[in-house]
Amino acid sequence: MPAAKHSATPSYRPLYEQIRILLTQSLVAGEWKPGEMIPSELELAARYRVSQGTVRKAIDALASEHILVRRQGKGTFVASHTQPAYQYRFLRVMPDTGEKLHPQNLFLELKKVKAGAEHAASLKIKATTPVHSIKRVLLFHDRPLIHDEIVLAAAQFPGLTLPKLEEFKGSMYMFYETVYGLRMIRAEERLRSVAADAATAAHLNVAPGAPLLCVDRIAFTYGDKPVEWRRGLCLTDGFSYYNELS
Amino acid sequence: MPAAKHSATPSYRPLYEQIRILLTQSLVAGEWKPGEMIPSELELAARYRVSQGTVRKAIDALASEHILVRRQGKGTFVASHTQPAYQYRFLRVMPDTGEKLHPQNLFLELKKVKAGAEHAASLKIKATTPVHSIKRVLLFHDRPLIHDEIVLAAAQFPGLTLPKLEEFKGSMYMFYETVYGLRMIRAEERLRSVAADAATAAHLNVAPGAPLLCVDRIAFTYGDKPVEWRRGLCLTDGFSYYNELS
DNA sequence: CAGTGGTCTAGACCACTGC
């Protein structure tokens, strides 16, 4: 017997949708951590007093968003940026050769500053709230490829220091996840073509004025909560930003 | 009674997958045309001798690829670029204001030429095969925004002429669909940042050397058959290429 | 082998559309 076929909210909300929300809440609460296995479909069906099929549909939805990962014969797992296939989940820049891009991090600085208007709006915090501003360069085969500025709300990343970033081996999102328990599930990007300014040109070892791909990104964790603002300036000489439209 | 739970192919193929293939074949054969309603789930279930649930799963897959569109209470329809929501399905460039982009076409030329190596590889045809090369500019509020070169296999677009393009009102994909029965379902894009050459600069009314977003696209019809190669050079001053990562 | 996810069925009922 299902708990309730209808919710109190104005418009109709199917059961599997309610289950999806409950599962998400458990994820937010940390009941199951990234990489861990969640209970089997039959267990969850029993817990929520619904049929296996309904649980399946809820899990299907979360799996299609890459929040959960199903593995036949093993179980269903919380997706993690530490899993090999998810290491560079959001990195769309790739060599035109088809080679795999495993860039190297070179951190330039970490400053604690006050959020400007754009950062504040993106991160849904008040302007002048303290934020960390990180600058780094991504190297590919020892050649500088991308210059990033990354802005994070200081309140969400207490005790963040340059050495901590530098000693960590792996992507930023792996870092957020393992050190701060923040798993990024989604991002929005806006791309523009810009001319390199002097400072960026120096970092990327190109002439000032060279055309660069400017990628503005906002990354979100569970519940569409924005966590990271990022501006990447990227060389596209032998590299390109790949996208599938469907 | 299902026709067969296993296919003859080496590895296991579920029934709903076989149904999905049959539906796709009917679409390719033109049994149901863009915009038309396909038979109801129960009819299809009877036709293929499977349960409604199995048909549902096949349709779900096609709907998630935007090949079919479900409308509760009405039926399931073949997606069409002529439907308002699908007009500019693959246009990711948008004003930073959030305004909707309804660009205007200005055709510059149509030439019949031989396919070069890149076009041939992209369209999976032999080099030197005849192709149409179309050049146009997209205007937004009378301001030139994008310069496109579009390459199509001549064999697939017989009798294509500039006047035909010019008299047609709507997007290119609407044109392919309504005039040649070719519905594009998917595209791959590669983005780069480039400096405007003299000719492009003139068309877009900017200084030579200005940074432009170069968008190379291959668009596919049913069965991943490539139909269109396109190179767009786009101003990103007040506009940007929007993308969601998940 | 037991346990997991994956498929498929048959049937009941709900929500939405348009006549």
Place this chain on the structure above:
DNA sequence: CAGTGGTCTAGACCACTGG
């Protein structure tokens, strides 16, 4: 109202994993 897609169930069986 009939007809469509959408939800939910209960149960059978298949495919895959690992001990």
